[in-house]
Amino acid sequence: MNIEDDPKLTAYILDELDRDEASSLEEQLSESEGSDMLIRGAREYASMIRGAYDMEPEHRMTPQQRADILKDSEIVAVTGTSPDKILSFTDALKCLDKKKVETEENNIWKKYFPMIVSFSAAALVIGIAVVLLKNDQIGTDAKSKIAQKPVDPLSVTILDSDTANENGRDKLSWVQRQIGVGPVKFPVTYRYGQPKPLNDISDSLVFLDGESFRNPAMEGQRWSVFPSNVSSKSYDLLREFMLAGDFPDTENVHIGSLINAFEYDYAYPNPGESFAVNAEVANCPWDQERWLIHIGVRVADIKKHKGKDMQLVREVRMAVEFNPNKVAGYRLIGEENPEKSNVNNSPNQIILEGQTVTALYEIVPLDGTDFSEPLTQNGNSELVSVRIDYTDPEKRGPRSLISSISHKSAVSWKEVSEDMRFATSVAGYGLLLESNGNGSSATYDLVLQLAKDALGEDKNGQRSEFLDWVKKTKKLKERK
């Protein structure tokens, strides 16, 4: 039977086969010529289908419907407003529903301990510090371990901001490279030690000011894949509203895709390299307890490839690994479906040459660390590492680029690049639209201030146009 007609092949490229089935199929494939081309083509096609579905509007319920669902459910077990008013664990237990205490007496500590601590910013810090104590040693040496042995039959390039040159932030330098071949398997390894098993769903989130953040200490949440597919849908839609003089319908304006619809002046990769990772860390302008990580990826531009559609396309997967010894919680701004950002559910995505990809993460530092303060002691200063898995069209075979972002990438708002300033402004605007002015601490004035200082060259006038939109929206809002 022709292997191409076998449903198993489709199941294989969609990662639906179990290990035995997959390896027996791989064996079969290795005997037939051109099968790697076949697999790659099929995977690329699967990515295109996912991309096609992404063209659809992002339907969701109305805010009122959401509010109705949540109105009866309470999850908080904290008193007062300031951190020192938090109940002791014993007191909190006493206050819990009596019936629950009786029926679950034995495991109530185990069950509620992580929740109680995570419901306030101060207590959260203690909880995770305890949880992570064991992981601490593993994390410190993770980098050097990766450097010593190839972790997978895979090419890994490590780009390290710790050893970057003088203008380190603008362009990080390559420090290490390993070459190999084989299928891309994810995750290859954890840079910051093994995550804790997820015993209970309440382990998975941490809460700050009523908003939820993913907890990188827990299994399945160490990595976050960020989307790299291009869509100007949200931008175009917003533009229509603005041209018509209407307040934007937030239903279909997606913050992540809006941020990515603008052009950024990210540095290009060195000749011969496929990607350049630009990164900055700064305090979140609308919430001092949070920090923002701005990741700007630039794909190499290969002019001679222009021509047929398919040649412009590459398959990639971009992800961030969070260091749980530094980060208590994280959230990708504009993330529509966190389930998709789980590496195990994340198929490769398509990307164009010369394209930029922007991701903004809000993070809650562990121990309330102020990243702008210089490190007091030596140790692992990595906050996150960015990982790009891709297939090199010329050299053939899967590759990975790992680039670490450390404490040292933290800057004050005076030093922040125009690109980060602008992306943050768009994010703030998106959050304002999404929350309809409630909930988010961003304000139109703050968004305007950020954008005003971030126009840069603005070759196509996009950024000044955005500034006009914000002003218009503010007026429309005031009239409402």
Next chain:
Amino acid sequence: MSSSPRVIDPSAVLLRRALSDFEVPLTRYAVSILGDIERSRDAVQDTFIKLYEQEPKAIEDKLKAWLFTVCRNRCYDILKKEKRMMRLEDDEIQALPSLTDDPAQLMAREEDRTKLNSYLRKLLSLIEELPARQREVMRLKFQADLSYKEIGEALEITISNVGFIVHSAFKKLREVMNQVEG
């Protein structure tokens, strides 16, 4: 300021996690069955309300399959009630992906991006022309990221049947797109 402590409710945690992870894929799925946003929103809201009434321990391991199954049943209940079991009209389906106009007309964007967009739009319209069963399975697989097993549970068909449907649809789409390309 004093306030009394409240009870921690694992159902509420599960509900919030489900909302943040699955609201959009569920609503998109409901729209694909019902064809309009209003009723789809109601079906999704009913699904989440039902989730909150469940014992979280019994659900959390199979949350995704559970949500899609319940949402699907809810959608078909609505259709039945309104005696509208016939397939969606073609023009209704076409209207979904093209809520926004062709971006190329709105502004001169980078040429490549427009090309890719139009390629993907074409692909999406081809997907919508597949037979109803293939369409549903493809959406659950490629948009909602359900596994074959989860799809099998939601649609009450075997895993190998799911594999066969995905394979046929996938192959058909490749053939048609190649013809278009060529």
